[in-house]
Amino acid sequence: MAAIVGINGIGKSTLLRTLGAVQPRISGDIRIHDKALESYSSTQLAEELSLVLTESVASKNLTVRELIGLGRQPYTNWIGTLSTKDQKIITNAIQRVGLENIASKKCYELSDGQLQKVMVARALAQDTAVMFLDEPTTHLDLFHKVQIIKLLRSIAHETGKTILYTTHEIELAIQLCDKMLIMEQGKSTFGAPCDLIEQKSFEALFPAETILFDPNTGSFRIQN
Amino acid sequence: MPTSNKNRIAFLALLLILMFCFVLNISLGSINIPLKDTFIALLGGDLTDESYAYIIRNYRIPKALTAILVGSALSLSGLLMQTLFRNPLAGPFVLGISSGASLGAAILIMGASLIAGWFSISFVNDFSLAVAASLGGLLVLFAVMAVATRIKDTMALLIIGLMFGSITAAVVTVLSYFTSAEKLQLFIYWSFGSVGNLSWQQLGLLLAIILLGIVLSIFSIKSLNALLLGENYARSMGVPLKKARFLIILSTALLAGSVTAFAGPIAFIGLAVPHLSRQIFDTTNHKTLVPAVLVYGAILLLLCDTLAQLPGSAYILPINAVTSIIGAPIVIWLLLRKKKMIF
Numbered sequence: 001m002a003a004i005v006g007i008n009g010i011g012k013s014t015l016l017r018t019l020g021a022v023q024p025r026i027s028g029d030i031r032i033h034d035k036a037l038e039s040y041s042s043t044q045l046a047e048e049l050s051l052v053l054t055e056s057v058a059s060k061n062l063t064v065r066e067l068i069g070l071g072r073q074p075y076t077n078w079i080g081t082l083s084t085k086d087q088k089i090i091t092n093a094i095q096r097v098g099l100e101n102i103a104s105k106k107c108y109e110l111s112d113g114q115l116q117k118v119m120v121a122r123a124l125a126q127d128t129a130v131m132f133l134d135e136p137t138t139h140l141d142l143f144h145k146v147q148i149i150k151l152l153r154s155i156a157h158e159t160g161k162t163i164l165y166t167t168h169e170i171e172l173a174i175q176l177c178d179k180m181l182i183m184e185q186g187k188s189t190f191g192a193p194c195d196l197i198e199q200k201s202f203e204a205l206f207p208a209e210t211i212l213f214d215p216n217t218g219s220f221r222i223q224n
Numbered sequence: 225m226p227t228s229n230k231n232r233i234a235f236l237a238l239l240l241i242l243m244f245c246f247v248l249n250i251s252l253g254s255i256n257i258p259l260k261d262t263f264i265a266l267l268g269g270d271l272t273d274e275s276y277a278y279i280i281r282n283y284r285i286p287k288a289l290t291a292i293l294v295g296s297a298l299s300l301s302g303l304l305m306q307t308l309f310r311n312p313l314a315g316p317f318v319l320g321i322s323s324g325a326s327l328g329a330a331i332l333i334m335g336a337s338l339i340a341g342w343f344s345i346s347f348v349n350d351f352s353l354a355v356a357a358s359l360g361g362l363l364v365l366f367a368v369m370a371v372a373t374r375i376k377d378t379m380a381l382l383i384i385g386l387m388f389g390s391i392t393a394a395v396v397t398v399l400s401y402f403t404s405a406e407k408l409q410l411f412i413y414w415s416f417g418s419v420g421n422l423s424w425q426q427l428g429l430l431l432a433i434i435l436l437g438i439v440l441s442i443f444s445i446k447s448l449n450a451l452l453l454g455e456n457y458a459r460s461m462g463v464p465l466k467k468a469r470f471l472i473i474l475s476t477a478l479l480a481g482s483v484t485a486f487a488g489p490i491a492f493i494g495l496a497v498p499h500l501s502r503q504i505f506d507t508t509n510h511k512t513l514v515p516a517v518l519v520y521g522a523i524l525l526l527l528c529d530t531l532a533q534l535p536g537s538a539y540i541l542p543i544n545a546v547t548s549i550i551g552a553p554i555v556i557w558l559l560l561r562k563k564k565m566i567f
Contacts, residue, residue: 021460022456042459042465044462046461053454055454056454057453057457058454059310059508062507062509066509067453070450073463074461076446079442079443079445080446080511
């Protein structure tokens with residue numbers, strides 16, 4: 001599991017959305033299995049990577065189970081019939097994320113935290129090797145932030161999926177992520193959080209006269 | 225196609241209501257035919273009264289079938305547009321199809337005499353009106369589709385469609401201003417909409433086009449459901465966005481375009497029926513909604529047409545007025561009752 005951090009406007013979401021083929025790339029090239037991203041058809045791509053975006057879903061009049069079921073679209077037939085295998089995968093995703101109690105609820109009845117979990121479950125049901133999440137913890141309280149990131153971490157470790165997400169919760173990422181990408185103007189550093197701390201990579205993230213990084217606790221302190 | 229038992233019962237009920245409305249529509253009109261004779265005629269029996277048989281065969285049945293086709297097609301295209309644009313206010317005519325058709329009809333009725341004085345009014349008949357309306361609708365539609373392939377943002381497409389509609393409506397206004405009262409009246413009669421006056425041949429053609437539109441939308445069900453989460457999610461789940469959008473627009477064009485050509489711009493049904501169906505079936509799954517709006521739209525338009533005939537009198541109200549007078553209060557009542565808009 002890897003997190004992308006950096007200040008507002010540095011291009012975290014742009015990078016993630018470009019990797020996820022949501023928006024066209026500005027430069028460079030993206031390859032999956034040594035094949036250019038553009039050469040994948042939308043269905044092929046949907047079997048390789050799944051997304052959780054910041055935009056809210058357009059219609060919330062779906063039940064949780066229906067919404068998660070939509071994640072099976074790359075595998076269903078022309079009219080989207082869910083096979084017993086699909087149903088099983090959906091049930092697994094629901095259990096994995098812990099949504100059994102609300103599976104038959106409508107999405108408009110859910111809190112932001114629950115809805116975010118539903119979106120994670122949907123991405124999980126899509127059954128891809130790579131999962132991208134754009135700021136999955138925004139608008140959530142600390143408890144739910146930790147809950148979501150821990151959930152992602154356990155999914156990544158148990159299923160062997162690659163999970164990449166953007167975040168402003170740098171301290172949380174330092175504690176829970178395997179790898180981190182720090183985006184800064186002109187350069188980016190990628191590595192395990194403890195290595196990045198040793199290399200003093202976090203110090204330059206914010207202006208030192210406002211916010212100081214404490215390498216011992218892995219946290220930021222506000223300068224008075 | 226509906227999944228749960230509750231939905232199955234609702235469907236069965238709707239189908240029964242549809243059949244009842246069909247018979248009712250045929251039996252009531254300027255001359256009320258007894259229900260018993262209507263049944264006999266529909267089941268292929270011989271009627272003692274030859275005039276009844278003639279009315280039913282050549283006038284009432286085509287009219288009822290047209291109402292079913294028009295109601296179904298408009299409702300389905302409304303559903304497609306509401307999902308594509310993720311906008312509960314969208315209807316079959318947001319892409320400017322109806323304004324384009326109006327422009328076609330207006331040019332035929334009012335414009336031709338302006339351009340060339342010798343172009344006599346005798347050219348204006350049901351057939352030429354249908355052709356002109358189709359051409360007008362198609363023209364605007366092609367313009368919108370040409371833009372659609374170049375533009376990525378669906379919301380921009382919605383605005384462009386509305387702009388095209390405004391332009392054509394403005395041209396119609398200018399034409400109306402310069403035309404004679406007699407021709408203006410002819411145009412206004414067309415714009416009232418009507419499900420009568422279709423021959424069996426025209427009905428067959430309408431049926432063929434609408435069936436094609438329905439087939440296209442059935443093939444779009446999967447992408448429509450994905451679009452419920454928004455375009456970016458839909459694409460990430462493997463929906464080929466451009467192709468899906470094209471199919472949905474094409475289907476709407478066939479459905480709404482053909483209806484407008486043959487029956488005039490009939491308002492409201494396309495906007496209201498998807499909402500009514502969502503309220504009844506409490507779902508946004510298109511596997512349920514597509515058949516639901518088809519049946520629901522047919523029922524509603526049959527009822528509206530029955531009322532428009534003012535049974536027992538020689539007068540016929542414009543169907544366009546009746547659809548709104550009946551439909552709008554129903555939607556308002558449903559929303560007030562449920563206190564929530566389901567979309």
